[in-house]
Amino acid sequence: xxxxxxxxxxxxxxxxxxxxxxxxxxxxxxxxxxxxxxxxxxxxxxxxxxxxxxxxxxxxxxxxxxxxxxxxxxxxxxxxxxxxxxxxxxxxxxxxxxxxxxxxxxxxxxxxxxxxxxxxxxxxxxxxxxxxxxxxxxxxxxxx
Amino acid sequence: xxxxxxxxxxxxxxxxxxxxxxxxxxxxxxxxxxxxxxxxxxxxxxxxxxxxxxxxxxxxxxxxxxxxxxxxxxxxxxxxxxxxxxxxxxxxxxxxxxxxxxxxxxxxxxxxxxxxxxxxxxxxxxxxxxxxxxxxxxxxxxxx
DNA sequence: GGATAATAGTTGAAAATGTAACTAACAAGG
DNA sequence: CCTTGTTAGTTACATTTTCAACTATTATCC
Numbered sequence: 001x002x003x004x005x006x007x008x009x010x011x012x013x014x015x016x017x018x019x020x021x022x023x024x025x026x027x028x029x030x031x032x033x034x035x036x037x038x039x040x041x042x043x044x045x046x047x048x049x050x051x052x053x054x055x056x057x058x059x060x061x062x063x064x065x066x067x068x069x070x071x072x073x074x075x076x077x078x079x080x081x082x083x084x085x086x087x088x089x090x091x092x093x094x095x096x097x098x099x100x101x102x103x104x105x106x107x108x109x110x111x112x113x114x115x116x117x118x119x120x121x122x123x124x125x126x127x128x129x130x131x132x133x134x135x136x137x138x139x140x141x142x143x144x
Numbered sequence: 145x146x147x148x149x150x151x152x153x154x155x156x157x158x159x160x161x162x163x164x165x166x167x168x169x170x171x172x173x174x175x176x177x178x179x180x181x182x183x184x185x186x187x188x189x190x191x192x193x194x195x196x197x198x199x200x201x202x203x204x205x206x207x208x209x210x211x212x213x214x215x216x217x218x219x220x221x222x223x224x225x226x227x228x229x230x231x232x233x234x235x236x237x238x239x240x241x242x243x244x245x246x247x248x249x250x251x252x253x254x255x256x257x258x259x260x261x262x263x264x265x266x267x268x269x270x271x272x273x274x275x276x277x278x279x280x281x282x283x284x285x286x287x288x
Numbered sequence: 289g290g291a292t293a294a295t296a297g298t299t300g301a302a303a304a305t306g307t308a309a310c311t312a313a314c315a316a317g318g
Numbered sequence: 319c320c321t322t323g324t325t326a327g328t329t330a331c332a333t334t335t336t337c338a339a340c341t342a343t344t345a346t347c348c
Contacts, residue, residue, distance in 0.1 A: 007195065007256045007259065007260055008195070009188075009191050009192065009195055011263075011279070012259055012263055013168060013263050013266050013267065013278075013279075014165070014168040014169050014171075014172050014262070014263075014266070015188075016279060016282040016283065016286065017161065017164055017165035017168050017169070017282060018165045018168075018169060019209065019282070019286035020161050020165070020281075020282040020283075020285040020286040021158070021161035021162045021164070021165035021166075022165075022209075023285060023286055023287075023288050024157060024158040024161050024162075024285060024288075025158050025161070025162060027158075027288070028158050039334085041334095044159075047153050048153065051151065051152070051153055056296080056297095057296075057297065058295085058296060058297085065163065065166070067335085067336075068296080068297065068298090069297090069298080069299085069335080069336075069337085070334095070335075070336090071297090072296095072297060072298060072299090073298090073334090073335095075297095076298090089296095092295090092296080092343075092344070093296095093342080093343060093344085094295065094296040094297070094341095094342065094343045094344070095295090095296055095297085095343095096296080096297080112151045113151075115151065115156055116151055118158070119155075119156055119157050119158075122157050122158070122285065123157065125284055125285065125288070126281055126284060126285075129277070130277055130280060130281045130284070131281070133273070133274055133277030133278060133281065134157075134277065134278055134281040134282075135155070135157075135160060136274060137164075137270055137274045137275070137277065137278040138160040138161060138163070138164040138278075139160065139164075140269050140270060140274075141164040141167060141168060141266065141269065141270075142160065142163035142164040142167055143167075144167050144168075144171070144269070183304085185304095200326080200327095201326075201327065202325085202326060202327085211305085211306075211307095212326080212327065212328090213305080213306075213307085213327090213328080213329090214304095214305075214306090215327090216326095216327060216328060216329090217304090217305095217328090219327095220328090233326095236313075236314070236325090236326080237312080237313060237314085237326095238312065238313045238314070238325065238326040238327070239313095239325090239326055239327085240326080240327080
């Protein structure tokens with residue numbers, strides 16, 4: 001007596017997405033964790049600053065869809081490790097402009113190279129058509 | 145002076161996967177959380193038992209790629225809510241067969257119907273071809 | 289100008305997760 | 319049988335995450 005006999009968890013999109021995302025993140029996590037001792041949110045912040053330049057915590061939250069407490073703590077850790085510096089904004093003294101130090105830039109250069117390599121390896125598991133369709137579809141789904 | 149000027153975080157596959165997965169999970173989470181007060185791991189366990197029938201915690205771990213401590217705690221919660229019952233296996237007294245109660249089956253019926261509806265809504269954002277390619281690609285990536 | 293509301297970011301406590309050590313039961317080899 | 323090793327599941331502890339309250343500053347609007 002099944003109400004929905006044809007429901008398959010393994011075809012449920014949120015489930016599939018999670019499995020794939022977890023698998024992918026895990027693989028990369030071991031890489032950057034061992035290389036830099038950073039946590040996920042930390043390298044995300046690092047990546048944003050490295051790639052898009054100086055910005056405030058709020059901007060990082062918006063771009064990366066991260067909660068402000070997560071970002072706040074990640075920034076604090078990156079600061080104690082001398083990967084970034086804070087400058088109170090002259091226009092708005094509540095906000096702080098965040099900027100990578102040279103050590104931060106070096107870490108970013110290293111990790112982004114690793115990331116690219118990792119991405120290539122992942123992509124290699126897919127056909128070019130699959131890869132393209134995947135990225136398009138993911139972008140649609142991420143934007144809701 | 146960028147070492148890797150063409151690295152785009154938003155094209156980084158693990159990042160994309162995470163964004164899409166989080167977005168999708170969040171949407172569904174609000175649904176089942178408000179409807180049943182369950183946590184993610186709890187309804188996953190519920191789904192496995194509802195869909196595939198009686199099994200042990202170990203089997204749920206293997207099928208869902210969940211850590212045994214997570215499953216152990218989820219099972220405990222589902223038990224206190226009278227959604228499932230445990231029966232020590234006669235063949236191996238360490239193992240417990242887990243079985244949904246009628247309340248558990250009812251919750252499963254409700255949530256799986258919700259899940260199907262949610263999946264349809266998500267899928268509607270994609271073209272049929274995109275949807276198919278996405279699912280194929282995700283299955284490849286999840287299996288690594 | 290001065291009250292009120294909104295915003296950037298921090299912090300503390302509660303909930304969740306991961307890690308590792310643990311108990312109890314089984315398995316295998318002598 | 320009895321030591322050694324393995325396995326199912328739980329529990330304790332450390333780390334992370336989330337939620338709510340808080341500070342300091344800016345914006346609104348009467």
